[in-house]
Amino acid sequence: MKLFKFLVWIAFFALGVANAQQFNFQTTSLSVLQKDKKGNWGKWSTPEKVNIIVKLDYDKNKIIIYSNVIQYYAIVEYLPKEVSKVDEINSYLCKDVDGYPFKISFIVRKDLKNKPQLYVYSEEYIFCYDIFEMVQ
Secondary structure (H helix, E strand, O other), rough: HHHHHHHHHHHHHHHHHOOOOOOEEEEEEEEEEEEOOOOEEEOOOOOOOOOEEEEEEEOOOOOOOOOOOEEEEEEEEEEEOOOOEEEEEEEEEEEOOOEEEEEEEEEEEHHHHOOEEEEEEEEOEEEEEEEEOOOO
C-alpha cells in the first residue's frame, strides 16, 4: 500500500511539472515613450535592435525581462483578455521589486500579420518590445 501511495504521489508531481505554465520570449527591438518635464507624452524612440529573453511564469506569478538590469515583476492581478478586430491583449497588473506599479501587456497585432509585442507601462515611460515566442 505504501508503494502505491508513493507511485500516486510521483505521478501527481510529474503531471504538475508537465503542466507548468511558463512561456519564454525573445525580443528583437525596443522603442521607448517618455513624458517630458510638463508631463506630456513625447514621441516613440526609433526602434533599436535588442536581444533579450523574457519569461512569463504563471505558476510563480512573475514576469522577468533579462535586460542589462534585470526587470523582475510580480503579477498582482490577471486582467481579462481583450480582443478586437486589430488586437488581442493579455494584460497584468504588476509590481517591481521596489513595489512600484506597472501594467504589462502581451499584444498580438492582428492588423500587422499577428505581430507579437510586449508593453511595459509605468507613469513616466512605456517600453515596447517586438517579441517572438521561443519554442522549448
